[in-house]
Amino acid sequence: MTIKRSKGAEDGAFPAGAALRRFDEWRHRRGRLFGILLMASTLVGIVALTALIVSIVNDSFGYVAVQNERDPQSLVAEVVGQGASVSPEATLADLDKDALVRILASGVSAGRMRALEAWQPMAERTREDVLDLVVAEVVRPTIVRSWSFSDSLFRKADIETAVADMAGAELEWRNWVSWDFVTSPQSSNPAVAGVRTAILGSLWVVIICMLFAAPLGIGTAVYLEEYSNRNWFSSLVDTNINNLAGVPSIIYGLLGLAIFVRALEPLTSGAVIGASDPTTANGRTTLSAGLTLGLLTLPLIIINAREAIRAVPPSLREASYGLGATRWQTVWSHVLPNAIGGILTGSILAVSRAIGETAPLVVVGASTFITLDPSGPFSKFTVLPAQIYQWTARPQAEFRNLAAAASLTLLLMLIVMNSVAVYLRNRYSSQRM
Secondary structure, three states: OOOOOOOOOOOOOOOOOHHHHHHHHHHHHHHHHHHHHHHHHHHHHHHHHHHHHHHHHHHHEEEEEEEEOOOHHHHHHHHHHOOOOOOOOOOHHHOOHHHHHHHHHHHOOHHHHHHHHHHOOHHHOOHHHHHHHHHHHHHOEEEEEEOOHHHHHHOHHHHHHHHHOOOOOEEEEEEOOOHHHHHOOOOOOOOOOOOHHHHHHHHHHHHHHHHHHHHHHHHHHHHHHHHOOOOHHHHHHHHHHHHHOOOOHHHHHHHHHHHHHHHOHHHHOOHHHOOOOHHHOOOOOHHHHHHHHHHHHHHHHHHHHHHHHHOOOHHHHHHHHHOOOOHHHHHHHHHHHHHHHHHHHHHHHHHHHHHOOOHHHHHHOOOOOOOOOOOOOOOOOOOHHHHHHHHHOOOOHHHHHHHHHHHHHHHHHHHHHHHHHHHHHHHHHHHHO
8 A cells, every 4th residue: 555645744754644544544454354364264274173073073973783693692592501600691791701711612713713822822811801702703793884973863763763674683872982992903894893003003103203203303403503503514404404394205105115124124124133023024114114204203303493492592501601511511401401392392293293194104014904913113013094094995884984983093192192292391391480
């Protein structure tokens, strides 16, 4: 807007009279316009986030129609017929461990029973574990149809009618996000599938990622801010770090495949220390995945740590030098403690990005179907995002419910981890004040 100067006003004088009123009205209109735009963008974000959460929750709860391959009460009757001191009206949950083991042994093949014993002997399993095995291996419940949360609330009569027409089907309310879902391994049967293996794989990968990236990223930030000279080399490093923060994650996956999986295969497979497994001798282990995500998050940690260090007042450094402290003493005792809040914030953002990545881990070798829990850095692995992707690609509708439940589990897991990190950051910052 061009402001006409009042008559007789000197160059540089503020507008007066009618020009001043017009200028003031224009400023207020512009302010209101930008306020409306900012509020609209906030509302759009809230609506999008709400729609996402509602969609996930809608598929995570609801009625299901279940058909059992074996009737649980007939199994109880068999045990009663074998002389077990159990009431005929008892259910599987009422049986003791010995009775459940007999049902399991008679309901599966001898080879399957040997495989279960090799995985973990029955003598070492709890009664609850054996009960879960009986349900999964003998009863074998199958979900023939599922309904969303909204349909379960508003169309219950239609659902009951549909289930009544299904031979041998029973209507059950299914909470897909349950403790059994969290503690059960992956399965081809959606009725008993869980995300325990994927959760443990995600934790292993994120822990290795942060153990590798956090010290290296913070050390790099300290050097660039406190020790390096301002020259063409430092400018080149700054430019490349900023560029690496925007590189697509799939590129880091290809880099991890070339370096950690192939070039460093003896190290990442554990062959160097004699800890390799025949199934992971190719280097596609949790260690390779964690190091790959470490490279992915390293630029983000460096940038945030540098900004936090740069925000420390120079007067603190000058006071430390004035008392005779060395540069390292100043950095360790004054700069880092005062920058710890920003550094932890950057680490939180890095963890949030690492735990949600899928593409680089698929390239490095995340399994799409695995039932064995990772037991160390040289184990096969899968992660929650890869598990969600694998379930969404399955044709059965029930796997979409599992994917929604796994997505909700991933969100809750991320919220818990971030909450712990924020609590530690705030507590440490308050102690420094």
